[in-house]
Amino acid sequence: MSEQLERTPLYDRHVAADAKIVPFAGFEMPVQYPTGITAEHRAVREGAGLFDVSHMGEFVVRGPQALELIQHVSVNDAAKMEVGQAQYSAMCLEDGGIIDDLLIYRFRGHYMLVVNASNLAKDWAWIERQSEAFECELEDVSERTGLIALQGPAAREILRPLASIDVDDVKYYRFSEGSVAGAPAVISGTGYTGEDGFELYVDANDAPRVWDALLDEGSGAGLIPVGLGARDSLRLEMGYALYGSDLDEQHTTLEAGLGWVTKLDKGDFVGRDALLAQKEAGVVRRLVAMSLQTRGFPRPGYDVTHGGEVIGKVTSGTVSPSLGIGVAMGYVPTELSKPGTMLQIDVRGRPIEVAVQRAPFYTGGSIKR
């Protein structure tokens, strides 16, 4: 890899905090701090954690047909959104394969799409091509946008004195425009941990100042910086799918458990015909959550078996720091996807019993829906 890695506006903060830096989606990102993944995970479940997610991509869509473009590329129904609302969705290829999952924000005069860093270039090329048929403008504001996630049961009280708005007005999947520590910010009631919390979009130049102010304010409440390692175990405990692991172009939203955001009756969109056909013919494989019945560490790529036959692969897996048991996700045939179905995961040559279950694995989160 000769490609130059990018850095987020908070890179210097991570280095100063002695984080272990790894390449991720083209960025040099902190995978953990000296506290370690388990301690960072616990901090978010019990107090609060601060995440640098500035590597995510942000596209602004404006113009008379901005909504029409979004309706064309997104599987969810953006027409249902009010100003100040955020919506989870996905973009599909014509064959229904998932290009990316994303968040859509409706502002007064424009929309913002937030996409995975690993898909930023692909998504931009895709949306730009689709936009030719619509009267709208696209702008990639990723580089000048810093994104900080503040997550945990203590997040609300940490943000309260620093925010220009009443944080209690920011409901789940809603956002307000205001400022944090004096810096203009979009304060969004979203996250990827299952805990109460916020995602703060700020100018890249302001990101270090906001980061410092939050850590300072939160130190008494146990706020610590949290790396990508704990971000992954936190989302996995909630059964949230991750693009590149659980979601990809080889699987459709219906297979990936994203039927709830796939609005087949909203009108035409890219992938709708294929998804409709798949729904009518029957979805033959599904992404499921599985919990290990005995000790074992299910790692991505391990075989999922039933009666000695390989029926799928683990797409995400870890030992849940909160629950102390192995938890995994993977695609299995629909007839074996019902909660309560017993399957096995081949852990280094040893078949370990797993039970298919409903997500989330962890039900103690402080998230306020």
Added chain:
Amino acid sequence: MSDIPSDLRYTEEHEYLKAAGDDAVYVVGITDYAQGELGDVVFVELPEAGSSFNRMEVFGTIEAVKAVSDLYCPVDGTVVEVNAALDDDPSLVNSDPYDTGWMIKLRVDDDDEVRGLLTSDGYADHVG
């Protein structure tokens, strides 16, 4: 910098041997450097006391958040005791690798084999 006590012997596979007081019995664990590389240890699978292993035979595995790694027997010997405390608290391997985070006590077949292992200086060179 990782901690490499001068009174222990080491292997290139990042295990240490520490004299257990009893003749020919050594405490075996993984080094501070190894635990740092592995990250948070989630659990450790260890053999039954009484089992015998040849040098470089796998006697157990360490499952850490990031990766799984095998534990290689540093010299021929027989396990006389395993650290049951790791069942309840595997993080001892991270927090205290040379003391409460030990893994097995091994009665070695030939003491000379132990003297052939790396010294702390040799191990420090190995991990660079």
